[in-house]
Amino acid sequence: MSVQQNLQTVRQNIEKAKANALKPSDNLELVAVSKTYGTEIIQEVIDEGQRVFGENRVQEALGKWPELKTKNEGIELHLIGPLQSNKTTDALELFDVIESVDREKIARSIAKESQKIGKCPKLFVQVNTGLEPQKAGIEPAKAVEFVQFCKDELSLPVIGLMCIPPADENPGPHFALLHKLAQKAELPAISMGMSGDYETAIAFGATHIRVGSAIFGARDYT
Ligand SMILES: *Cc1c(COP(=O)(O)O)cnc(C)c1O
Numbered sequence: 001m002s003v004q005q006n007l008q009t010v011r012q013n014i015e016k017a018k019a020n021a022l023k024p025s026d027n028l029e030l031v032a033v034s035k036t037y038g039t040e041i042i043q044e045v046i047d048e049g050q051r052v053f054g055e056n057r058v059q060e061a062l063g064k065w066p067e068l069k070t071k072n073e074g075i076e077l078h079l080i081g082p083l084q085s086n087k088t089t090d091a092l093e094l095f096d097v098i099e100s101v102d103r104e105k106i107a108r109s110i111a112k113e114s115q116k117i118g119k120c121p122k123l124f125v126q127v128n129t130g131l132e133p134q135k136a137g138i139e140p141a142k143a144v145e146f147v148q149f150c151k152d153e154l155s156l157p158v159i160g161l162m163c164i165p166p167a168d169e170n171p172g173p174h175f176a177l178l179h180k181l182a183q184k185a186e187l188p189a190i191s192m193g194m195s196g197d198y199e200t201a202i203a204f205g206a207t208h209i210r211v212g213s214a215i216f217g218a219r220d221y222t
Helices: 003-020 039-047 058-071 085-094 104-117 140-153 172-184 198-203
Strands: 029-033 052-055 076-079 097-101 122-127 158-163 189-191 208-211
Touching: 003 029, 003 039, 003 198, 039 058, 052 058, 058 076, 058 085, 085 104, 097 104, 097 158, 104 140, 122 140, 122 172, 140 158, 140 172, 158 172, 172 189, 172 198, 189 208, 198 208
Parallel strands: 029 052, 029 208, 052 076, 076 097, 097 122, 122 158, 158 189
Antiparallel strands: none
């Protein structure tokens, strides 16, 4: 299957899922996750009208996106992977949205560096809904307080919450939890759902779905 066909299928599935959902989000955004993929195939997806993309590593994105952004208007690039504080300035320069804010240290680093360069991406707080020790994200019980800290103490533009449910579990309860936490924190954006479960995420009120392999094909990490 070509990326053009894949993208069309994903777009059709999104429309079906929205039609079947009780309360789908009015402005659902498809974030095409292009990690591990080269600029040529990414350009093909841009040529199909896609403008919102996600990358999970700052270094890899720096090698691809400055040029793609120069060539194409209206690109919105999301960082969906962990951010180290020594990469903060690079990340703030390149990304329009950072979805992986998950601890005080990185929030403080974003606040400090964004003051210096005079701009700050929109931010999501990542929540570790499955309490997985190896996974990034703030624990659910601390999420609302952390959002308030980021907004009130650091004046950061937090717009939403993001989660990656445990791979081996039914994602529904995790999506429901993230939706509830976003309401409590009074945040409008909810980033959840990947290639395997984006239709479920739409049913649970996602505003941003992050879809990689269903568009680009299986990733080759070698
Ligand atoms: C890779 C990745 C995705 C996309 O995964 P697919 O299963 O390929 O759709 C979504 N979110 C995050 C955080 C990722 O790292």
